Amino acid sequence: MQVQSISVSGTNLNNTAVTIAASSNFEVSLDGSTYGANQTLSYSNGAFTNQNVYVRLGTGLVAGNYSGNVTISGGGATDVVKTVVGQVAFPISATSNNTSFGTVSVSDNVITAAPLAGYTYASPAYTVISGSATVSQNGNQFTVTPSAASQIQINFVAKPTYTLSLINNGAAYTSANFPFVTYEGNTITLPTLSNCGSYTFAGWDTNNSTTSTPTYAGGATYTTTAGNITLYAVYQTTSGIPAVTYSYGFENNDTGWTSDATQSSTEAKLGTYSGRINTNNIHVTRTGVVASPTSIAFSLMRTSTNNNYNIQVQTSLDNLIWTPVATYPMSDFANGSWTEKTTNLSAYQNVYVRLYYDGTTATRYIDDIRLVEGGLVTSYTTTPNCSNVSTTWNGTSWSNGTPASTVDAIFTGVYSTSSQPAFAAKNITIQNGGVLEITSGNTISAVNVTVEDGGNLIQKDGSTLSYSGAFKTLKNGTSEINKYAFWTSPVVGQNLANIYTGTTPTSITEYDTATDYYVNAASTTSVFAKAYSIKTPVANAALVFEGAPNSGTQTFALATSGNGFNLIGNPYPSSLSLGAFYTANSARISSTFYFWDNKSTNVTLQNGATTTNYGYATFNAANGANPTWVPAPNGNGGTAVVPTCSVANIGQGFFKYIC
Numbered sequence: 054m055q056v057q058s059i060s061v062s063g064t065n066l067n068n069t070a071v072t073i074a075a076s077s078n079f080e081v082s083l084d085g086s087t088y089g090a091n092q093t094l095s096y097s098n099g100a101f102t103n104q105n106v107y108v109r110l111g112t113g114l115v116a117g118n119y120s121g122n123v124t125i126s127g128g129g130a131t132d133v134v135k136t137v138v139g140q141v142a143f144p145i146s147a148t149s150n151n152t153s154f155g156t157v158s159v160s161d162n163v164i165t166a167a168p169l170a171g172y173t174y175a176s177p178a179y180t181v182i183s184g185s186a187t188v189s190q191n192g193n194q195f196t197v198t199p200s201a202a203s204q205i206q207i208n209f210v211a212k213p214t215y216t217l218s219l220i221n222n223g224a225a226y227t228s229a230n231f232p233f234v235t236y237e238g239n240t241i242t243l244p245t246l247s248n249c250g251s252y253t254f255a256g257w258d259t260n261n262s263t264t265s266t267p268t269y270a271g272g273a274t275y276t277t278t279a280g281n282i283t284l285y286a287v288y289q290t291t292s293g294i295p296a297v298t299y300s301y302g303f304e305n306n307d308t309g310w311t312s313d314a315t316q317s318s319t320e321a322k323l324g325t326y327s328g329r330i331n332t333n334n335i336h337v338t339r340t341g342v343v344a345s346p347t348s349i350a351f352s353l354m355r356t357s358t359n360n361n362y363n364i365q366v367q368t369s370l371d372n373l374i375w376t377p378v379a380t381y382p383m384s385d386f387a388n389g390s391w392t393e394k395t396t397n398l399s400a401y402q403n404v405y406v407r408l409y410y411d412g413t414t415a416t417r418y419i420d421d422i423r424l425v426e427g428g429l430v431t432s433y434t435t436t437p438n439c440s441n442v443s444t445t446w447n448g449t450s451w452s453n454g455t456p457a458s459t460v461d462a463i464f465t466g467v468y469s470t471s472s473q474p475a476f477a478a479k480n481i482t483i484q485n486g487g488v489l490e491i492t493s494g495n496t497i498s499a500v501n502v503t504v505e506d507g508g509n510l511i512q513k514d515g516s517t518l519s520y521s522g523a524f525k526t527l528k529n530g531t532s533e534i535n536k537y538a539f540w541t542s543p544v545v546g547q548n549l550a551n552i553y554t555g556t557t558p559t560s561i562t563e564y565d566t567a568t569d570y571y572v573n574a575a576s577t578t579s580v581f582a583k584a585y586s587i588k589t590p591v592a593n594a595a596l597v598f599e600g601a602p603n604s605g606t607q608t609f610a611l612a613t614s615g616n617g618f619n620l621i622g623n624p625y626p627s628s629l630s631l632g633a634f635y636t637a638n639s640a641r642i643s644s645t646f647y648f649w650d651n652k653s654t655n656v657t658l659q660n661g662a663t664t665t666n667y668g669y670a671t672f673n674a675a676n677g678a679n680p681t682w683v684p685a686p687n688g689n690g691g692t693a694v695v696p697t698c699s700v701a702n703i704g705q706g707f708f709k710y711i712c
Contacts (some may be wrong), residue, residue, distance in 0.1 A: 055156065056085070059106040059123065059135060066099045066128035073106055074123035078114060079137055082107040096128075110139040114593075115139055122224035145186065147207060150175075154209035165196040166207045171236050175210035182206045201507075204538075212236035217277055219284040220261070221246060222437060225616035237279040245271030250442030251453055252288035255433060261285045264433050288437040290454040295474065296347065299339060302421055303328045310422070317668025322352050322391045322419040327420035330410055330556070331347040338407035339424050339492050344449045346398035346406055347425040353381075354418045355388045362412015368404040375407070382410035383412070391420070401500075402449075438637075458666075462499070464488065464508065470495040470516075479524075483508030488627075491516035501528065504703065509627035512604040526626045528596040528704050532589040536651040539706025540587050541622025542579035544600030549577045549585060551587040552596045554634040560588035564620035564708075566612035571661055584622035585637035586649075602626045612642070613711050618647075629701040635674035643696035644675035648709035669708070 063071065074091035075081045080345035082088040085107045094104060108123055115475045119139045126132040147157040147164040154169040168174065177189050179195055184203030189196050197205055199689045217233040219226035226244070233241050246254040254598060256267030257275075259282065267287035269275060275284075301310040303317075303326040310507045310640045314328030321327045328337065337351075351368055367375040379396040386392040398406065406424055418579050427450070448466020454634075456462040456478035464487030475495040483489050485507030491497050493515030501522035502512050506529040512518055524544065532538045540552070560569040563585055573584050579585070611619045623629035635644055647669040654668045682696045701707060 055139070056107055056109045057137070058085075059108065061094075061104045061125060061133075061287065062100075062102045063096065063128055063130060064100045066100055066130060068097070069127055071101075071125065071127040071130075072124070074124050075108065075137075076110050076123075078119045079121045079123070079139070079670055080109055080111050081123060096367070099128075101637075108137050109594055110141060114141045116143045136619045137521045143184065143186075143202045143654055145184075145199050145202070145568060146204045147195075148182070148204065150180075150206055152174055154211070155207065157207050162197045162199070164197060164205060164207065166193050166195065166209075167198045167661050168193075168209055171212055171239070172209045173212050178208055180206045180208060184668070188639065194522075195545060204402040213279070215279065215342065216281045217241070218281070218283045219244070219257070219286070220283060220435075222224060222249065222288075222439065223434075226286070233277070239277050240274050241277070241357070242285070243269055243271060243273050243275050246286055248457065248459060249288055249437045249439040249458055250446055251455075252290045252434070252437035252439070252442075253457075255287045255289040257284040258435070259284060260286050263284040263287060263435060263558055266433065267379075274537055281475065285432050285509075287435055287437045289431050289433050290437070291429050291431050291453045292451055293429045294345065294409055294427040294450050297426045299424040299426065300422065301337065301339075301424075302326065309340050310706075311340060314419055317418065320354055320420075322354075322420040324420075326419040327354075329418055330418065331416045332414055332550045333411055335410040336385060336407050337419065337422060339405065341402055341405075343406050343424065343426050344403055346401055346404065347428045348395055348397055348399070349406060349408075349424045350395040350419050351422045352391045352393045353386050353410060354391050354420075355386050356417055357415040357705060358388055359415045360384045363413075365409045365411070365593050366398075367407050367409050368398070368401050369407075372405045374547050375405075375409070376407075383417075386417075393421070397528070423693045467612060470497070481520075483510055491518060501525075504626045506703075507705070512602070514605055518602065523599055524602050526598040526602070526703055528598070530589060530594040532593070534589055534592045536589050537586045537649070538651060539584045539620065539622060539649050540596070540704050541582065541584040541624055542598050542600075542603075543624060543626040543703050544579075545581070547598050547600055548575070549579055549587065551599060552587075553590055554595045554597060556590040556594070558587050558590045562586045564618070565615075566617065566619055567614040569615055570620065580609075582621050582624040583606055584620045586620070586706075596704070611709070611711050617711035618708050619711065620706060621709055623701040623703060626703055627704065630673045631672055631699055631701060632680060634701075641711065643710040644673050646672040646674065646701075647710075648672065648685075648705070649687035649707075653687055672696065672699070674699075 071094040072091055073081050073094060080088040081092050083092050105188055110119060123135045123137055145445055147159045149157050150507055151549045154172045155166055157164055157166050178190055182204040184199060184201040186197050186199035186203040188205060214234050214236055215332060219231050243257055243280055248254055254271060256271055257269040259266040299309055301307050302324050304324045309385045312328055314330050314337060316326050317329035318326055363380050363382045365377045366379045367377050369375045381394050438602040441459035443463055444451045444456055446466055456476045458477050459479055461480045462478035464483045467488040471491035471492045475497055477498040480501045481499040483504045485505060488509045490511040496517040498519035502520050502524045506527050527545045550557050561574045561577055563574045565572050574585055594658045607623060631646055650668050650670050668685050670681045673681045680699055684695045
């Protein structure tokens with residue numbers, strides 16, 4: 054029940070009673086708790102101040118609007134009459150159509166509703182269950198004006214649902230949460246997927262063919278919308294090589310460039326010097342071939358208004374014939390200040406690059422030349438190739454992005470961690486012509502590592518090759534059946550009986566230095582750097598050496614008995630420089646290497662310490678940069694091979710003589 058109050062004051066009264074009387078249907082009180090049709094106000098000294106008079110409707114009234122008066126009289130003063138109005142409202146109550154959908158509460162004539170998550174108001178949002186009333190809604194509040202005792206029902210309904218679907222590489226992604234069927238405005242965490250081959254998971258996007266950074270990252274919170282949405286998994290891959298910038302600013306310590314411009318300290322954009330041009334046909338050339346140029350930038354300053362000349366960016370395949378890539382007229386450059394130009398060179402491979410000035414002899418300056426080679430490029434796709442993924446290094450760049458733990462690395466060119474980053478791959482294969490050099494302080498890791506015939510693995514001291522599977526070196530034999538060939542194992546402790554695929558050699562011999570005869574090997578387990586003469590079981594047989602690769606500096610004790618000939622070989626999974634080997638051991642061994650050529654003659658018997666050369670090609674390393682080869686002599690219908698290289702290939706055995 055509402056109560057209103059009136060503040061009353063009086064002065065110059067005659068101390069007779071002051072009465073406060075309410076008309077019918079109303080009651081008054083002086084203390085807010087004791088009500089009646091009238092009240093007598095006590096005062097003294099002819100005055101009272103700020104007396105509160107409380108007014109309310111009487112009890113037992115029926116619903117409706119009431120009006121009346123409150124009269125203040127007595128004390129010898131003129132009566133004061135105040136008009137009052139009141140209303141007896143009809144009672145209202147509220148209920149929910151389903152308490153699982155939402156709740157309601159009532160305060161006076163206002164109903165406050167609260168839909169639960171996933172629910173909203175139906176249409177209509179309310180129903181007058183009983184009585185008579187008008188209802189107005191403002192958000193979650195319903196104001197009721199009843200004309201009779203009324204009950205109002207608030208109507209809730211489930212929000213409409215929509216489906217969030219995920220597609221991964223063309224296939225639906227399903228889990229306990231997806232597809233996600235829910236209402237607008239709900240949230241869910243998007244999954245983070247595993248990487249796919251050489252591709253790294255990047256996130257999710259609504260574009261099923263996007264080539265850009267995805268809109269949503271894995272693990273991001275996604276807020277659903279009023280519609281069915283499909284998100285596509287986006288993957289990224291990085292290709293190319295890290296960018297290298299070759300700078301030239303005409304400073305004293307700048308290298309790698311040649312220039313016809315004169316070093317000058319008169320003007321300089323950066324540093325102390327620039328290149329002064331005051332004649333025609335000026336070149337600034339990068340030394341050597343640039344494998345994968347990306348761009349070249351330079352800055353030029355004019356010192357006159359003469360525009361009758363230009364500067365070109367040129368490339369050449371042979372450093373003789375030059376082709377313009379871009380031409381910049383002098384009108385493109387400011388007079389008295391530096392102007393920079395950049396030219397895109399990404400369309401060119403294995404070229405020489407230079408700047409060429411042609412025109413008037415007016416003075417101008419060039420500075421801050423920056424030639425960028427390589428550069429990593431990140432690409433995005435929703436259709437990654439995840440199966441049997443490999444990337445090939447051709448000596449310049451990767452064919453299919455950088456290696457990863459799920460990507461095979463294949464080498465057909467030279468790769469060295471002295472200039473390229475170390476990496477982890479799934480499997481590593483070094484093919485013919487490929488070289489993998491691991492320098493000190495670097496680690497290359499993989500599951501399986503295979504060095505094919507013609508490939509090379511070079512491990513510098515302090516480097517690490519880490520593999521969890523198998524290391525194999527493959528060789529393609531060229532011997533006829535039952536011919537002997539000299540072999541040295543490039544791996545530790547190789548069982549020589551198992552080196553031929555699918556068959557076992559009938560004879561494995563070692564050389565007895567004391568007698569100059571071959572004898573049956575005391576063990577078929579290989580010894581570091583020791584060579585064995587093995588009878589070929591199948592013509593042109595393929596060989597597989599499997600085990601831990603030999604690496605590092607090791608020693609092999611040479612026998613000095615008899616004539617001092619020792620059958621040794623290249624113990625590493627890479628070519629052995631005969632010149633370097635001789636130089637390192639020249640105090641102990643002769644300069645001549647003897648290589649058995651089993652095709653030069655049809656010798657079938659051992660010849661002991663004879664001085665007759667029955668089938669050895671010789672290499673003399675004493676001539677330094679010009680070593681000499683002498684092919685094996687032909688005999689009995691044989692055909693000698695004329696060697697040309699200066700290395701012993703992987704697994705190659707040969708004779709050395711002790712000085």
